[in-house]
Amino acid sequence: MQAANTSRSRPRVLSICTGMGLLDRAFMDAGFEVVAGCEIDHEKRAMYHALNGERVLYFDLKDLVLSAKLGVGEWCNDYRIRGHEYDFDGIIGGPSCQSHSKLRAIRDPKFPDLTPLVNDLLHATGWKWYCFENAVPIDIPGAAHTRCNAMHYYQPHQSRVRWFTHSPNITPPRPIYSGSVDDLMAYSVVAGRIYGPKRGARLQGYPAASELPFPCVQLQHGLADAVPYPLAMAWAVSIRESMAAEPIDGTTGHPGARRDDEDQGELLDDGDDGPGDSDHDGGAEGEPPDGDGGGGDVSGQSGEWPFPRGEQTMATSPESDEKPAAKTKGKGRRKPQTPEEALAATQA
Numbered sequence: 001m002q003a004a005n006t007s008r009s010r011p012r013v014l015s016i017c018t019g020m021g022l023l024d025r026a027f028m029d030a031g032f033e034v035v036a037g038c039e040i041d042h043e044k045r046a047m048y049h050a051l052n053g054e055r056v057l058y059f060d061l062k063d064l065v066l067s068a069k070l071g072v073g074e075w076c077n078d079y080r081i082r083g084h085e086y087d088f089d090g091i092i093g094g095p096s097c098q099s100h101s102k103l104r105a106i107r108d109p110k111f112p113d114l115t116p117l118v119n120d121l122l123h124a125t126g127w128k129w130y131c132f133e134n135a136v137p138i139d140i141p142g143a144a145h146t147r148c149n150a151m152h153y154y155q156p157h158q159s160r161v162r163w164f165t166h167s168p169n170i171t172p173p174r175p176i177y178s179g180s181v182d183d184l185m186a187y188s189v190v191a192g193r194i195y196g197p198k199r200g201a202r203l204q205g206y207p208a209a210s211e212l213p214f215p216c217v218q219l220q221h222g223l224a225d226a227v228p229y230p231l232a233m234a235w236a237v238s239i240r241e242s243m244a245a246e247p248i249d250g251t252t253g254h255p256g257a258r259r260d261d262e263d264q265g266e267l268l269d270d271g272d273d274g275p276g277d278s279d280h281d282g283g284a285e286g287e288p289p290d291g292d293g294g295g296g297d298v299s300g301q302s303g304e305w306p307f308p309r310g311e312q313t314m315a316t317s318p319e320s321d322e323k324p325a326a327k328t329k330g331k332g333r334r335k336p337q338t339p340e341e342a343l344a345a346t347q348a
Contacts, residue, residue, distance in 0.1 A: 016093035020222035021048035026232035154230035157186035173234035205229035
């Protein structure tokens with residue numbers, strides 16, 4: 001691990017495989033400066049720019065890694081301290097999991113296993129911590145692996161199980177809610193085209209995402225691959241406090257400062273169970289166990305949240321949500337939202 005510069009007013013993170021950018025949006029709203037490193041899908045790159053107002057540096061992760069190793073490219077000059085040491089506090093992202101997905105049994109993955117490139121990037125840049133989201137744990141030497149179900153962090157509840165592979169110096173966020181899929185009446189995971197953009201955006205915790213000026217199918221695909229905004233915010237806040245940052249927004253603490261293995265999922269280290277082992281809740285890799293999303297008792301938990309959450313503007317149930325009206329050309333067409341307008345819509 002290499003030391004990053006601490007003289008900046010905001011912690012700086014490098015984001016890889018950004019998707020449409022809900023993970024990055026949460027980190028920005030939590031006070032981080034985010035440098036968008038790479039995203040190979042041109043449609044998601046366009047959505048990222050519309051949502052976050054930033055442009056992604058590279059299409060391919062391998063190009064970003066090569067640039068970092070060689071120290072070439074404008075971004076290297078902007079963020080390099082000396083030699084090949086770069087000025088980042090942390091690295092975040094969602095590297096493609098298709099090579100580990102169960103769907104590989106019926107179709108070839110579109111992208112290769114990016115684990116070697118992720119490890120190369122960690123060796124090539126300066127950082128104090130890292131945190132990557134995936135359907136399965138990522139094989140990074142010395143990493144910790146935490147299993148989370150999105151339904152335990154916000155409403156309306158969405159049963160979406162994911163693994164977070166992170167540096168051991170990060171305290172995972174504590175859930176706000178406990179209970180099984182049936183207890184919480186959680187909706188099925190936002191995947192593919194199972195939901196329209198309005199309902200998918202609500203279930204992903206960021207309703208304003210459905211207002212982005214893109215076709216319905218493009219929004220569906222972008223939302224399906226995104227990290228739910230409230231879950232991403234929980235990790236962002238917990239990382240700030242893990243790194244001994246000041247309490248955020250005047251709060252005296254956040255649930256992420258406390259550790260509860262039953263609630264947040266099993267925390268593994270590489271000296272024990274290896275990445276890819278089934279979790280303690282009994283589910284298969286990256287999948288929710290039958291009838292339960294893995295929550296535990298959170299008695300005594302206040303459930304207070306230090307940031308406005310996207311779901312505050314949601315109806316309790318998205319069942320009344322209809323397919324969005326078709327976008328028309330000329331008069332009556334929605335104007336693209338600025339990132340500030342999109343964020344304001346979630347805080348109304």
